[in-house]
Amino acid sequence: MRCGANRALLVRLTRAHLAHRRLPGAEPDLTAGLRHRLVGKLSLVEEVPGGVQMTVDGTIEGGAKPAAVLQSLSRFYA
Secondary structure: OOOOOOEEEEEEEEEEEEHHHHOOOOOOOOOOOOOOEEEEEEEEEEEEOOEEEEEEEEEEEOOOOOOEEEEEEEEEEO
16 A cells, blocks of 8 residues: 555544553653653554555553553555
8 A cells, every 4th residue: 555645644542541640649650751661562554545544552651550552544645
């Protein structure tokens, strides 16, 4: 599949879970000034009219446990 996209649209960001919100009393791992890393995995690519749609699963790391888990859905149009 070939796509020379000139427009991109973030359709939605779903399943964004922050670790400190799941565990009462836990400190947030996303502290300003510290180094964090987003690890993403392209999980699905689909053709849509005029372009493609991609689903990416991601994890924000930076501490002993993931700081956040998310899923994004983006569309790219030619």
